[in-house]
Amino acid sequence: LAKTTQPISMDSYEGQEVNITCSHNNIATNDYITWYQQFPSQGPRFIIQGYKTKVTNExxxxxxPADRKSSTLSLPRVSLSDTAVYYCLVGDMYTGGFKTIxxxxxxxxVKA
Amino acid sequence: AAGVIQSPRHLIKEKRETATLKCYPIPRHDTVYWYQQGPGQDPQFLISFYEKMQSDKGSIPDRFSAQQFSDYHSELNMSSLELGDSALYFCASSADRGHEQYFGPGTRLTVT
Known part of the structure; x- marks a missing residue:
């Protein structure tokens, strides 16, 4: 399983774009990159998943990037309700199960 | 839309007692995951099931066991409870291994 490294914390203001970068230097060929959001005392919520280049949803x-050794989650125009913990996960979708780390x-x- | 159901939502047990947590995945989801999240910690993967067979194991203590039944619901059985088992336990389901996971609201277990 590829190990991931993210910044411990980030501050932003309402209306700004936030970019969170995740490093995964030993990502494998079959690994996908998935991001989750978690609010206190709630289960994580799926945000987005991708394999290469750019993926966009609502x-x-x-x-x-082409070497896939990192990925950047971009949140456009954040609001106070985007204050949460964001997790980057890397895993193989096809071999055996999916041990989610x-x-x-x-x-x-996010500040006002 | 139907979501993952977990029961009970709250559970208080004493040391050395047993507890059973239940998870009902989203209909037609064939993969179930269990996670433990202690106070201020990140979710820890415990175990996963695919098509009623154990798929992967994480940091699940030997005192814990789990299974997935013919109707795809899953149960996490915890014996000889310890104070350190106090945590939020999340169940998640997905349509297939590696696909986005949908998390339940969690069961808050308190061991006294």
Whole structure:
């Protein structure tokens, strides 16, 4: 399983774009990159998943460079309600099961 | 839309007692995951099931066991409870291994 490294915490202001970068230097060929959001005392919530280049959905974008050794979650125009912990996960979708390892996530604080 | 159901939502047990946590995945989801999250900690993967067979094991103590039944619901059995087992226990389900996981609201276990 590829180990991931993210910043421990980030601060932002309402209306700004937030970019959280995750490092996964030993990502394997079959590994996908998945991001989750978690509020206190709630289960993590899926945000976005990608394999390479750029993926965009209604809440975020995921940028993955060609070497796939890192990825960046981009949250456009954050609001106070985006204050949460964000986790980057890397795993193989096809071999055996999917042993999901949550590393130390990034605690995002959005200020007014 | 139907979500993952966990019961009970809260459970208080004494040391050395046993506890059973139940998880009902989203209909047609064939993969179930269990996580433990202690206070201020990141979710720790315990075990996963795919099509009623154990798929992967994480940091699950030998005192814990789990299974997935024919109707795809899953139960986490915990024996000889210790104070350190006090945590939020999340169940998640997905449509297939590696696909996005949908988390339940969690069971808060308190061991006194």
């Amino acid at each position: 809440v975020a974008s995921l940028f993955i 949550f590393g130390a996530g990034t605690r995002l604080f």
